[in-house]
Amino acid sequence: MGRHLGVAVVGCGGISNCHTAALARIPDVRLIAAVDIDEARARDFVSRYGFETHATDLRAVLSRPDIEAVVVTTANDTHAPLSIQALDAGKHVLVQKPMALTLDEADQMIAAANRAGKKLMVSFFEFFHPAFKRAKEIVDQGLIGDVFLFKAIMAWYMPRMTAWRFDPKISGGGILMDGHVHHVAFFQWLLGDPPVESVYSEFGAMNSDARVEDTGVTIIRTARAIADISGSNRLLEPNAQSGRYFKEALEIFGSKGTIRINPTERPSLKVFSEAGEMVESLGGGWIAPRLEPSPPLERAYSNHFNPDENPWVDEHRHFADCCLNDKPVVSDGYFGRKVLEILMAGYQSGREKRAIRLPLVAAGATR
Ligand SMILES: NC(=O)c1ccc[n+]([C@@H]2O[C@H](COP(=O)([O-])OP(=O)(O)OC[C@H]3O[C@@H](n4cnc5c(N)ncnc54)[C@H](O)[C@@H]3O)[C@@H](O)[C@H]2O)c1
Numbered sequence: 491m492g493r494h495l496g497v498a499v500v501g502c503g504g505i506s507n508c509h510t511a512a513l514a515r516i517p518d519v520r521l522i523a524a525v526d527i528d529e530a531r532a533r534d535f536v537s538r539y540g541f542e543t544h545a546t547d548l549r550a551v552l553s554r555p556d557i558e559a560v561v562v563t564t565a566n567d568t569h570a571p572l573s574i575q576a577l578d579a580g581k582h583v584l585v586q587k588p589m590a591l592t593l594d595e596a597d598q599m600i601a602a603a604n605r606a607g608k609k610l611m612v613s614f615f616e617f618f619h620p621a622f623k624r625a626k627e628i629v630d631q632g633l634i635g636d637v638f639l640f641k642a643i644m645a646w647y648m649p650r651m652t653a654w655r656f657d658p659k660i661s662g663g664g665i666l667m668d669g670h671v672h673h674v675a676f677f678q679w680l681l682g683d684p685p686v687e688s689v690y691s692e693f694g695a696m697n698s699d700a701r702v703e704d705t706g707v708t709i710i711r712t713a714r715a716i717a718d719i720s721g722s723n724r725l726l727e728p729n730a731q732s733g734r735y736f737k738e739a740l741e742i743f744g745s746k747g748t749i750r751i752n753p754t755e756r757p758s759l760k761v762f763s764e765a766g767e768m769v770e771s772l773g774g775g776w777i778a779p780r781l782e783p784s785p786p787l788e789r790a791y792s793n794h795f796n797p798d799e800n801p802w803v804d805e806h807r808h809f810a811d812c813c814l815n816d817k818p819v820v821s822d823g824y825f826g827r828k829v830l831e832i833l834m835a836g837y838q839s840g841r842e843k844r845a846i847r848l849p850l851v852a853a854g855a856t857r
Contacts, residue, residue: 495810496556498523498581499541500548500572501564502531505586509561509613510539512802518810523551548572552579559609559813562586566667567660570595573610577602582609582813584806587671588833589826591662593850596830600823609812611819612826614675618801618808620781621759625742625749626680628779633763635746637681640717642673645725647735651700655723664702666693666833669721673740675821675829677710677717680742683825684712690845691836697724708836711845729754736794753795757781824857 495518499510502524513519524535524544532544545551548560552575560576562569562585570590573583583603589612590596603610616622629637646669654660661667678684693706705722727737731754742749747763757778783798795801812819835846 493814494518494520495558495813496520496522496554497559497561498525498548498551498557498576499535499561499563500525500576501562501568501586502526502528502535503563506535506561506563508615508802509563509584509806510535512806513561514539515803516807516810518814519806520556522554522557525551548575552576552581558582559584559809565654565660566662567591570599573599574602577606577608577610580606580608582611582809584609584611584613584809585826586613587675587826587829588662588667589823589830593827593831593834596823596827600827603823609809609819610823610826611809611812612675612821612823612829613805614672614679614821614829615801615805616672616676617679617820618804619753619795620783620799620801621751621753622676622801624759624779624781625740625751625761628749628761628763629680629742629744633747634742634744634749634761635764636714637742637744638715639743640677640680640715640719640740641743642677642717642740643720643737644669644672645720645722645727645737647726648698648704648723651698651704656700656702658702661702663833663837664693664695664700664704665706665721665723666691666703666708666836668723670706670708670719670836671829671833673717673719673721674708674710674832675825676740677719678825678828678832679821681712681715683828684714686828686832686835686848687711687713688845688847689832689835689839691840693836693840697722703840706836706840708832709845710832731755731796738794753799756796758796758799 521541524532524541526532536544559582688711691708693703696705698704704724708719710717729736740751750760839846
């Protein structure tokens, strides 16, 4: 029998179901502790996913040597303190996006990971979704030439604006922190993390009276490409897959072709390449590359993708493999910090009504 990675999950709320259902499917992972300040939620995770124990405070389980990794899926304001606690106790950490509320917190997390010599990975599910992954391979292979324009939108509808997401002290912001973060990360990953020259954002509570922005547009400028990233949590557009209000669409334009990603539609990936070379024609020169199927989860909390294009198992398999075999994670603390820096520049830009040049003055940890 191979070695197992003992895991504690801290934060047994909504998205944690995706993480935990995925972890439960990985033979190398042993689910040891479910932790939530709400004990009923922690207990529920024990019975639902088969954890060995539960706790209401992460500190209560960190002394266990058989817990080697902590998955942090709490609200944004606790990402840094809980991650640092876990790293200081010698555990690997996988933390949900956004990495932290400030660059200073992100720097402290990176320093803690370096001190401990442990993995710090920031969760960006797109990197493990078959359509997004294949899009990156297609760009890397040069099949659409040089990417010069990236357009993306992620949007959903929040009926009530009372949750922690709308308290700036807990969330750090609205749709930029919650939605744009995904496409900022994907854009940077897709293009090999190019230096960013400037960021410009417009945002506001445009369709609600929330205390944080419900809608925004962020423009990122690199030497060779411009990204136009939009989002809202007040958009009434049902998705084709489930009828729920969730929209995600990306267009990636290159000097030799175009890629479209629609994770709630089929095919979720469409490519037009002047170079041709691929089969499965959709007509008009468009093709739908074959995607590697990924295992669907029994509890599809997230209806953001087609069930067989679910990224969560692959993401956690990657994290477990990196922890057990000391391999580099795809999105480490430095990468998570870069994404946060772009978002912070976006907020500054919106406040000051001008484009902000990077790096920000409060320069922190760099590789
Ligand atoms: N990648 C994605 O698709 C995605 C989707 C949703 C949320 N998220 C991120 O995941 C995180 C959680 O979001 P959610 O919607 O699941 O929130 P949620 O409110 O449903 O769940 C958070 C849970 O954390 C618990 N908690 C809070 N502070 C704690 C602490 N100090 N110790 C232990 N437990 C604590 C809460 O009691 C709650 O059960 C956020 O950072 C959010 O940005 C990511």
